[in-house]
Amino acid sequence: MKGYRVWCTIMVLLIGISFFLTFNIAFAQQGKGPSDEMIRGAFQQVVAGADKNGDGKISMEECMSISKDKQKIEKDCKYWDANGDGIITEDEYVKQVRKIMQ
Numbered sequence: 001m002k003g004y005r006v007w008c009t010i011m012v013l014l015i016g017i018s019f020f021l022t023f024n025i026a027f028a029q030q031g032k033g034p035s036d037e038m039i040r041g042a043f044q045q046v047v048a049g050a051d052k053n054g055d056g057k058i059s060m061e062e063c064m065s066i067s068k069d070k071q072k073i074e075k076d077c078k079y080w081d082a083n084g085d086g087i088i089t090e091d092e093y094v095k096q097v098r099k100i101m102q
Contacts, residue, residue: 033101036094043093058088 050062063077064070078084082092 034097039094039097040090042097043090046093047090056090060086060088063088 047056047058050058050066052062052065053059058080060077060081063080064073067073077088080088080093080096082095
């Protein structure tokens with residue numbers, strides 16, 4: 001049951017972040033967008049649900065455990081791991097959100 005709750009929490013966070021990004025892309029196209037602080041806050045929400053070892057980052061293993069759709073999640077995890085070192089950091093997350101919003 002605990003694993004199911006963690007999975008649900010992570011999915012809700014991912015859906016919320018997707019909504020957040022979609023909503024703010026419209027603002028970005030108008031020259032506006034979320035502040036880095038808002039993006040960092042979204043990353044912290046993801047970390048709260050996915051960071052099993054408490055290091056403040058998301059390893060590829062932690063990221064891959066978010067979804068059962070292994071092909072999609074692997075692609076998504078690789079996108080967020082901008083430098084390809086196997087760890088998704090807050091700075092990479094901000095960079096990749098900004099990239100989406102261009």
